[in-house]
Amino acid sequence: MWLPVSDPEFFARISPWFMAMPHSRTLGLQLLAASKGKVVLGLPFRDVLIGNPATRILHGGVVTSLIDTCSAASIFTLFDKLEAVATLDLRIDYLRPACPDATLYCEAECYRLTDNIAFTRATAYQDDPGRPVAHGVATFARTPVPAAIAEAL
Amino acid sequence: MTQSWQVNSIEELDLLLQTRIPYSALLGIRVRAGDDGQPLFCLPFSPDNIGNVQLPALHGGVIGGFLENAAVMHLLWAREASELPKVVDFSIDYLRSGRPLDTWAQCEIVRQGKRIANVLMTAWQDDRTRPIAQARAHFLLA
Numbered sequence: 001m002w003l004p005v006s007d008p009e010f011f012a013r014i015s016p017w018f019m020a021m022p023h024s025r026t027l028g029l030q031l032l033a034a035s036k037g038k039v040v041l042g043l044p045f046r047d048v049l050i051g052n053p054a055t056r057i058l059h060g061g062v063v064t065s066l067i068d069t070c071s072a073a074s075i076f077t078l079f080d081k082l083e084a085v086a087t088l089d090l091r092i093d094y095l096r097p098a099c100p101d102a103t104l105y106c107e108a109e110c111y112r113l114t115d116n117i118a119f120t121r122a123t124a125y126q127d128d129p130g131r132p133v134a135h136g137v138a139t140f141a142r143t144p145v146p147a148a149i150a151e152a153l
Numbered sequence: 154m155t156q157s158w159q160v161n162s163i164e165e166l167d168l169l170l171q172t173r174i175p176y177s178a179l180l181g182i183r184v185r186a187g188d189d190g191q192p193l194f195c196l197p198f199s200p201d202n203i204g205n206v207q208l209p210a211l212h213g214g215v216i217g218g219f220l221e222n223a224a225v226m227h228l229l230w231a232r233e234a235s236e237l238p239k240v241v242d243f244s245i246d247y248l249r250s251g252r253p254l255d256t257w258a259q260c261e262i263v264r265q266g267k268r269i270a271n272v273l274m275t276a277w278q279d280d281r282t283r284p285i286a287q288a289r290a291h292f293l294l295a
Binding site for chain 2 (some may be wrong): 066
């Protein structure tokens with residue numbers, strides 16, 4: 001079912017910009033793979049991301065940020081020109097804690113794109129994709145970006 | 154590392170946020186007493202919390218993490234807790250884009266049973282009547 005991203009030239013141009021968002025850098029997000037409708041991001045473990053110092057498990061908010069960013073990124077694999085996407089809602093089920101000292105991965109899929117709305121689903125996991133850390137579903141509003149701004153990027 | 158998570162005041166909660174939860178310290182989250190005496194959480198503006206640099210707007214994940222953290226802290230404050238509540242699920246509606254300003258949040262415990270609590274969270278910036286996000290979550294209490 002694999003297909004390349006809709007517009008490889010556009011995605012190659014837009015993805016570094018996406019990963020350079022200040023908060024993506026603060027967390028240390030990495031783009032690992034992209035195909036049509038799908039993206040995989042990685043978040044290497046760091047002590048500043050801990051939520052509970054006794055167990056050293058990652059803070060739930062870190063998982064939320066990873067799933068939000070990855071879900072939004074999956075939509076851009078379907079675009080051929082710059083648009084803005086804004087999260088409307090995001091729901092996350094935390095299935096098990098994210099263990100310390102292991103990279104947290106997230107695979108997100110934009111499974112339906114309409115003229116106005118993008119629908120996404122995402123799974124966060126560590127060593128074993130069969131034992132996911134969290135599932136997320138989200139909707140995003142699409143907003144055109146003025147041509148002058150889009151061309152400047 | 155077997156220190157208790159019991160807090161006796163909002164001042165203690167503020168200290169806990171800054172010293173014992175690394176992710177809270179990373180985002181710079183603080184808390185003080187609101188007009189109603191309940192914890193009023195603050196996410197001070199920081200360039201590190203920006204998502205879209207063109208608008209600019211706060212990263213949606215930061216707002217989500219801020220609210221989730223606020224709910225955990227509110228639960229610690231509201232009950233005589235000995236363990237950190239565990240998040241089971243979290244659902245957020247983004248109502249307006251987060252501008253590069255301080256963001257505030259308050260929580261309401263909708264229902265607290267023996268094991269599970271349901272918490273409602275609201276985030277706003279300069280105008281409390283125009284929230285930027287609303288979230289609800291379930292937590293497992295120890």
